[in-house]
Each structure stands twice: as C-alpha cells, then as structure tokens.
C-alpha cells in the first residue's frame with residue numbers, strides 16, 4: 001500500500017460512506033514536484049456538513065476495512081456503515097447459516113473482530129466463531145486468486161473458473177451480496193466485457209452481473225465514483241447493444257428493456273464491440289467515440 005500525506009486533504013474526516021472522492025494528479029505547475037490531490041463532492045454537501053473521505057477499500061467488508069484502518073492509520077472506524085452489521089441492508093459481510101441453510105449469519109457486534117467474537121444466525125440458534133468466518137474467507141480468497149491468476153488477459157478459462165466459484169459459494173456459503181461475491185462478479189464483468197460477443201445468452205449474463213453490482217454499489221457507495229461510473233456506462237452500452245441486436249436480427253425472441261433504435265440499422269452490431277470494450281477498460285474517450293459513431297449512423 002502506498003501512503004501519501006496531504007496536509008489540506010487530511011482535514012477531512014475518514015468515513016466508510018464518504019461524501020467526497022479524492023483524485024491523485026501530477027502537479028499542474030511543476031512536474032518534478034509531488035502529486036496533488038483534488039477532492040470532489042460525490043454526494044450533495046450542505047453547509048455545516050462534515051467533509052468525509054475514505055481511506056479504506058469500500059469494496060471490502062467491515063472486518064477487512066477496519067483491520068486495514070487500524071493497521072495502517074491506527075484508528076478504529078465506527079462510522080454508520082461499520083456500526084451497521086447489515087451494511088445498509090446489503091448484507092455485504094453476511095454468511096448463510098450451514099445449520100438451517102437459509103438464515104443469515106451476522107456479527108453479534110459489528111465493531112468487534114477479535115478472535116473471541118461470535119457471529120449469529122438470525123433464523124436459528126447457530127453461532128460461529130469469527131476465526132471460522134475468517135478462515136472460510138481466506139480459503140475462498142485463495143481460490144479466487146488462483147482462478148484469476150491463470151492469465152492476465154481476458155480468458156474463457158477464467159470466466160469458467162469464476163462462474164464455478166460463484167455457483168459453489170454465492171447464496172450457499174456467502175450471502176448473494178457478500179463483498180467477495182461482488183468482487184467475483186465485478187472481475188467476471190471485466191472478463192466478459194473483454195470477450196464480448198453477439199451471443200444473447202452471454203450478453204444477458206453480463207447485464208445481470210452489471211445490474212447486481214450496481215444495485216449493491218448504489219447502497220454502499222452512492223454518488224459519483226469510478227466504480228458506479230464504469231458499471232453504469234457498461235450497462236447503458238450493453239442495453240443499447242442488445243437493442244441493436246434485437247432490431248438488426250428482428251426475429252430474436254428477446255426483448256431488451258431499453259428502447260433506443262426504432263429502425264433497422266444498416267450496419268452490424270458487432271461494430272460496437274471494440275467501443276464497449278474501450279469504454280469499460282479505458283475512459284470517457286470510448287464513450288465519446290461511441291456517441292459520435294451513433295450520431296454518424298443516425299445521420300446516414
């Protein structure tokens with residue numbers, strides 16, 4: 001982990017539900033000077049509100065974030081998200097009870113992650129020691145690293161491994177919205193975007209994952225941030241893509257939710273594939289190019 005000291009930015013307090021986001025930039029005036037941090041409001045901030053920034057990885061669960069904060073910044077976070085065992089109703093750290101098979105297992109005290117702390121099922125009397133929760137998590141993290149470590153490139157093999165892990169753990173051992181499951185889905189999304197094709201089944205799976213990641217992100221990291229931005233943009237492009245496929249191959253028994261084209265385009269939907277990839281992986285430039293291409297096609 002890299003650490004920086006920004007005297008002005010450090011005036012903002014940490015929270016795992018921040019109302020700003022910091023962006024590191026090279027110094028605009030002197031390229032040899034250290035980087036600069038720009039702080040943007042990610043949520044509306046009223047006069048008198050505290051300015052909040054996050055030091056932790058908000059895509060991780062409460063125990064993981066609080067350990068990192070304690071080890072690296074020497075404080076124990078007790079923000080509203082850390083105090084809420086359900087993490088705003090997402091169940092981002094929850095397990096599924098292996099006794100009753102349906103109950104949700106949550107920490108008795110979400111601010112206690114000592115080895116002696118106990119997690120309880122909300123449906124039956126089952127209790128689990130935090131050390132067992134932690135061990136289960138480490139074992140799945142290892143499997144995840146092995147799955148994605150196969151290749152740096154987007155590959156079908158990684159997709160199959162990630163799908164197999166989700167099949168084994170999502171909704172069975174971990175809550176469907178558990179942070180590790182969402183992490184797997186987000187990685188799967190990146191691989192699927194890299195391998196994007198005109199297969200409707202493939203695109204529907206990608207759409208399903210994008211919408212799920214976005215629904216959870218809307219609760220735990222609302223406002224303007226890159227995670228929601230990338231996911232949102234990919235969803236919009238996908239829906240447009242699906243719509244064009246539907247319009248182009250009008251015999252498809254698939255009705256996209258998004259209505260964009262009212263006429264049969266004179267070009268193949270596969271021409272959008274590189275732009276979807278570029279938009280997801282790179283930047284706003286991909287989106288601008290995509291919009292320009294749309295306009296050209298609309299005009300012609």
Ligand SMILES: [Zn+2]
Pocket residue numbers: 015016017077078079080081082
């Ligand atoms: Zn917190």
Ligand SMILES: [Zn+2]
Pocket residue numbers: 097098099100101102103104121122123124125126
């Ligand atoms: Zn139970």
